[in-house]
Amino acid sequence: MSGVPHLQIKNLRAKVEDKEILKGLSLEIKGGEVHAIMGPNGTGKSTLASTLMGHPKYEVTEGEVIFNGEDLLEMEVDERARAGLFLAMQYPSEITGVTNSDFIRSAINARRGEGNEISLMKFIREMDKQMALLEMDEAFAHRYLNEGFSGGEKKRNEILQMMMLKPSLCILDEIDSGLDIDALKIVAKGVNEMRSEDRAFLIITHYQRLLNYIKPDFVHVMMQGRIVKSGGPELAERLEAEGYDWIKEELGIEDETVHAGV
């Protein structure tokens, strides 16, 4: 996990069941960078996130993903995590009977390896600190993982796990959906706290408003399962002001979703 992360996605194609969703996507992300992927619904953004993490539902049919010199697609989900990848999910699972704090500690120790476990005191101090920063009630440490959490609480809990695990490549999948503006600011504070030269972010959203609080270095627009336009933060601002139609016009796209041409 140490060192500056480097992710290279080349011509990635992936399908779910028999439907191709990613249709030749390429992207390079380096340490210190914040990339935002924007785009209307149904253009494959979340599929990209899930495919990178290794969700069993998605099958890669072509292309490659190299992470820090290693073939990411050959790795199991847990190996990807231990290599430094983290995905803050849009719909995290609820796990009965496993407390938030016990689970986060197991996950930290899984990264550190046997014989090098984090001390309980150090863990509690760290947990208290990050929960305070995210303005989470202490009770969340001892509640079962995501069980009965509201949508906003789940999102905050994803960010808490990210802050505790300190991954080198953080993917946030629509972390802003369902969050009110105050919660959004808190989540953004957590992310900004973690920005560093040794860490990279890939932020998936279809609203520009999150990017008011987390300033991206690069903005990409996804349509029809690939990146169709890239630019700097000014691209996000133009999308906010004018919507996506001008891009569709410019590129001659009628249906921006992945179903186009099927």
Add this chain to the structure above:
Amino acid sequence: MSIDTQLRFRKESIAEFSKANQEPDWFYEKRLAALNAVNVLALPALEKTKIDNWNIDRATPFLTEAKTDSTEGLDEVVREQIDERSVQNLVVVKNASAVFAAVSDELKAQGVIFTDLAAALREHGDLLKRYYMQAVAFDEHKLTALHAALVSGGVFLYVPKNVEITEPLQAVFEVSGDEALLCPHVLVVAEANSRVAYVDTFVSAQGRQMVSNSVVEVFVGAGAQVQVASVRSFSEEVHDYTFRRAVVERDGKMEWILGEMNEGNSVANNTTVLKGSGSAADTKTINVGTGSQRQNITSQVQHIGTHSESNLLSKAVMRDEAVTILNGITKIEKGAEKANGEQAENILMLSPKARGDANPILLIDEDDVKAGHAASVGRISEESVYYLMSRGVTRKEAERLIILGFLEPVVAEIPLEEVKSRLRQALERKLAR
């Protein structure tokens, strides 16, 4: 019955044991009546489980064991169940004998009786007579008759009116040696407005072809609250039969927390009779089926009193080729107006060869009631495994966390730390096989 059995269970050995323990006449007579009934009565009718070929009576009763004055003299399998620092209130039974019994002066001063069955029969015979085999009748079926004929070792817990005991009382039952029989009777009487928690564990030492046949009776007085937590972790060499029944008076509350962790064949019936109005029952059971064991676990509530409330929750994890039949029965009698009975059975299947049957049964003879049930049989969710793995834990660890987590809401309710951690270990052991 085979000739072999008749030899083991002859009348003379009952007489000898009864005499040696100075049992009252009424108790001895009950033994004899039960012995006569053994041959006439049939085995209990169990849903989808045939126990004709299980070991019911091929075991040796009345195996007496020496008493010990300190917990150091207890067997290792027993010692690991107890917290040496808090053994003030503890009864230990090995085979047919109570080998250790302690009760604090503080409880004695409040009129609490916590002792082994033989001592209770000598010292509090009349009190016992009012309750013994009144909730479970000796002639319900062959197994209860066998129990009443051969009963030996056990616990009597009596809590007087208005006495609230804060610390849980503990008992450990051990069966040990080839063809040994463990046949204990647990009798809990909680008078009006009293409060008590009792925790017991059933363990086995070395031995082959052992049998355990136990009856637990609980009488919950008006406004009293009783919690009974029980963990059974017998080896596969034990065939285990247990019949538990509580009778709850007006506004009383009965809570059962049951960890059925046996490795061998087991039958457990756990019934609460909500007799008084406003009485309540909460029954939580967990079970892990492994190897080729067969288990039949029934949780039952009978609503008689008006405004009575019950909750049944049974959870089972099935591995290997194990079979568990999980019955939940909520019976609401005519006249039990405003009763409310809820039940849920959840089974987690880990092996395609295992079988788990959840049978929710609602029997309702009154119109003005609420009742509901939910049953599920499922596998570990791949989505959940993916989620946990995405944080860096291995698939094996993710599955372990999900399985233990599935059972944890019940485990967490056990009031004694030592017993709770032993139960967790028993779970880990069963799941790691």
